[in-house]
Amino acid sequence: MTRLAIDQLTLWITAAANEHALDLASHVEERTGASHRAALAALRRLVDAGWLTRSGTARRPIYGPGSLRQVVRSYTLHQLQEDVAWQRDFAPHLALPRHVQRMVQHGFTELVNNAIDHSGGTSVTVSLRQTPSHAQLLVSDDGCGVFEKICDTYELTDAQHAMLELSKGRLTTQPQAHTGRGLFFSSQLADVFDIHANGKAFQRRAWEGNAWAAGRGLPRQGSSIYMAVALSSTRTLEQVLGQWSVDGSGIAFDQTRVMLNLVVGPGQMLDSRAQARRVAARLPQFKRAEVDFTGVEDVGHAFADELFRVFARAHQQVELVPLNMTPRVAALVSAARAS
Known part of the structure; x- marks a missing residue:
């Protein structure tokens, strides 16, 4: 053999x-x-x-x-029901801690449902592997690609701007049927989360906070979403939901964080009002928005003024909370707010 x-x-x-x-x-x-x-x-x-x-x-x-387990199944998307696939084909073969299985089930049903409702494809392949240390889920469809779908719906120019919107949460291409929670919360549950679509990729590592970084894309059509959860994780679904709710209840999704490193590429500067408006897009959906300057050494006066004076005054119901600022950025933000 x-x-x-x-x-x-x-x-x-x-x-x-x-x-x-x-x-x-x-x-x-x-x-x-x-x-x-x-x-x-x-x-x-x-x-x-x-x-x-x-x-x-x-x-x-x-x-x-044994301690290593794996189930791989391919499905036609037409009339596929993600809960049936989970209960029939995957759940009976796992031996995960209860809270980990709950997080993996949440990711499984949300990601498979995204392929059903949003991909525009015909098939999806799901792989779930259990190792002595992790549960690893991969969901791959043959659709149009998640970044292209978002760009077309929201008139965005590239995958990085699509990822910026995804990272805020509450983003959906079908607002009548979805609330934009699935992909966002799946990423927050995972220790490792990768999004690949049509040669573009972004990845998130839990030990790096809420940061997203560009990765090496896979040369294939469609979307591939990978999430890994440590079996020793102390994270729970309820805890993660509560982190994005202002009152901590996990009922409302009314708090977000904007990672400014997704607005521009390496070596580029946040200098324009257009960039600030891109950051502010959809923030009125939230009560509180943390603006994370990690990796941003400097910003222009126009950017700071547009976000922290113009937008802030027009949307006083949204609490803007800047984080991880250099002394110069902090001074610019303070000046904009005082103008």
């Missing part, structure tokens, strides 16, 4: 071990066309690698999923 065949077996052996605990070797033979000897050899390797457990006797072995 070649290594390639073993790699292919891991895509479905977890579910097979649950469903064929007493006749797994025969099932592998039937599914792969391998000989009985090759099937047994492959199962031994999978046990040694942690993909399977083996108990019982030599003559009557009993197999089960």
Whole structure:
């Protein structure tokens, strides 16, 4: 049995071990066309690698999923129901801490629903892997690509501006049917979160705060969303929801944070009123907006004036809270507010 065949077996052996605990070797033979000897050899390797457990006797072995688990399924998007896919095909094969499984389930249903309702594609492939340290979810569709969809809907010019809007939250291309929570909160639940679409990519790491950074895009059509949650995570769904609610209840989504590094590229300056208006777009939807200057050494007078005087006075119901400012930026912001 070649290594390639073993790699292919891991895509479905977890579910097979649950469903064929007493006749797994025969099932592998039937599914792969391998000989009985090759099937047994492959199962031994999978046990040694942690993909399977083996108990019982030599003559009557009993197999089960190991510490490494994986389920990979492809679906036609037409009439797909994400909750059915989760309950039928994925949840029975996991052994996650309860609060982690709740976060993974939330990410699964939201990301698969996004593919169903927004991608404009025909199919989606979902991979969920459990390791001794993490749960790793990948949802890939063959649609138009998330950044292109946002740019078309909101008349934006590039993927970075689309990511800026995504990072604020409450962004949806179908406001009658959605509230713009799914992708945003999935990213906040994860320790690692990557968005790939049509050669563009952005990534977020929980240990880097709320920052988003450009990544290396995948050369494929459609969107691929990856999230990983540590099994040791102390994060909970309720806690994350509460962080984006002014009263901490997690009911309303009325607080956001704007990462200014997404407005311009490296080496460019926040210098114009147009940039400030881009930052302020959709902020009236929120009661409180943190404006994060991490990585921004300086801004122009026009930018500071447009955001912290013009916008602030026109929308006094929105509390603007600047964060991580250099002394010069702080002085400019203070001057704009005092004007």
